[in-house]
């Protein structure tokens with residue numbers, strides 16, 4: 001299941017500067033596992049000690065916040081686009 | 092005076108040099124400006140503030156600006172009004188309205204944050220500013236960019252009120268209307284901000300931008316004679332304003348400008364978009380995002396970045412929160428207009444409505460002092476009242492027609 005993953009600036013030091021990478025996974029959870037295999041250290045940045053997504057990170061599958069889908073269990077298919085986005089302010 | 096120490100992660104405390112960055116590389120926590128309070132203590136006094144200009148810049152020492160103010164010289168120091176008519180109507184002893192609906196130049200408190208962000212953008216040498224906005228920020232960024240002779244890109248949800256679209260376009264920015272909710276606009280902007288080297292006031296400039304909201308809080312305390320009120324009711328969207336008012340009060344305490352702090356901070360949101368108030372009511376620090384559906388479009392952020400801190404502010408201060416339905420929002424706008432002669436936008440209606448409910452439920456005792464943060468002007472959202480208001484008398488231009496109409500009116504009301 002190759003999907004396109006967009007990496008935000010704060011994580012690019014770990015992806016050797018790449019803003020977009022290809023990764024595999026049946027679900028968001030297993031995708032994070034594959035990201036960790038390719039770029040060791042990435043998982044710790046995304047998940048806290050309890051294995052939950054860190055409070056200030058949002059993950060989107062095809063533009064949709066995974067909290068509106070099945071969270072980390074959200075299924076992925078070929079060609080999906082996943083964005084990792086830090087929380088930002090607004091108004 | 093060396094008052095700044097760069098930036099500091101609010102979660103893990105890591106330090107960063109002052110730069111246009113907003114998240115901690117390690118834990119993704121938001122970065123905050125780090126002040127050297129040891130240097131500021133004794134230098135910033137009630138007298139030094141009183142000697143400053145009648146604008147938010149009387150608190151410049153407590154804002155992250157090192158050089159001269161570049162834009163928005165007259166922003167802030169808006170009236171704090173003793174709202175006795177409203178207090179009588181709600182059966183309370185003491186209500187104050189902090190009236191940022193007359194904040195210069197674009198009639199919302201967003202001029203405070205933008206004046207700081209655009210000044211900072213100039214300090215860092217940017218030639219383009221940008222923002223994602225629910226309306227008020229759009230107006231303000233476009234105006235201050237014009238004043239500062241910077242290019243601006245403004246991103247808004249395509250269904251924004253016409254008044255807010257026009258009041259942005261008039262300053263000649265590049266306005267991008269996105270088919271989606273504010274939260275979708277925001278996500279897009281975060282990706283755009285990663286790609287283009289612009290000063291996004293609410294993305295890479297967030298640490299500086301958000302500090303501007305503190306001035307709303309400083310002013311309330313100074314205008315109350317350096318006393319803290321019992322309660323402050325604050326409209327919340329991203330949750331930054333309520334967090335920064337609380338921070339402002341605590342800074343005044345740190346600097347020795349006030350003695351104790353006993354203020355309870357209350358969050359006001361629309362029922363159709365109230366994830367922060369839901370956290371407070373359910374007493375959980377986990378935010379569940381929502382898809383907004385409310386007439387209070389300026390507050391329609393379903394995934395508030397500072398939701399966690401807004402919740403903690405209410406909790407730590409002993410305050411609470413309340414939701415307002417669309418109908419209650421309109422009633423709130425009409426109530427403030429009828430009793431105090433202040434026409435606020437839907438966000439102000441949310442504040443008044445939420446305060447009324449908190450008072451009626453006994454969460455805010457009727458004999459304690461209450462400040463309502465009225466943060467935007469009613470002429471920006473006339474659409475919300477369109478169906479509710481109409482001329483009472485329509486006549487031909489003759490005195491006898493008027494006499495008849497007046498007699499009719501009197502018989503109706505007697």
Ligand SMILES: Cc1ncc(COP(=O)(O)O)c(C=O)c1O
Nearest residue numbers: 091328329330331332389466467
């Ligand atoms: C008029 C008005 N009041 C209050 C707010 C809430 O501010 P914050 O996003 O800091 O919670 C906004 C912000 O969008 C606004 O436009």
Ligand SMILES: [Zn+2]
Nearest residue numbers: 100103115118
């Ligand atoms: Zn951190």
